[in-house]
Amino acid sequence: MNGEAIFTEYLLPFTGLLIIIALVATVIGFLMSIITDPKSAITVLITIAGLVVLFFIGYSVADSSVTARELNEFGVDEPLSQKIGGILNMTYYLFIIAGVAVVLDVVQRVVKSIG
Template sequence: MDTYDILLYAGYLLIAVGAVVAIIMPLINSLDNPKSLLKTGLGIVGIVVLFFIAYSVSSNEVLPKFEADPFNLTPQGSQLVGGMLITTYILAIISLLGIVFTELNKAIK
């Protein structure tokens, strides 16, 4: 059992190191080209704005079976989950439309 614990902690460490490297390295590379950092910032701001629109549209209704244990879902939590789901759906649709548009554009050329 101790071997599993050690390997799990090693996995957690590798995930944390990977996440830090994935965040820090693009920032270091963007110091050479600040315009790329501006594009990244605009993308992040766009996703945040999209999330707040989706959050304001989503419902905060909680069914009684989700209010009790083990879920203990609050209306705020329900609205947060709804906002995340709507944001995910919108981003997936935008991605699929972009893929279809790109493929059609390449087929026409």
């Protein structure tokens, strides 16, 4: 069995299962946070709204071009290609935001230790 067959037969469905588990855990965590502290729901809703905004920014910038191979082999058409590009762009934006947050945290800790 080659590497691509292992990926498509085992790892890809497993990844989908992990995504579903993560979504269920996120929804359960959100509901529990609303029950324990209703004011914290505002922060979660603002975060979700921010993610939606980042997705639509990424979606609007994404290219919708599709090659013949992608269309025939994977069934990816132009709208799906743009959605995939939007999700990838959103992932890049989140990675940049996380990197900036780490750098700012390190700088803040250095400033606190000096002063």
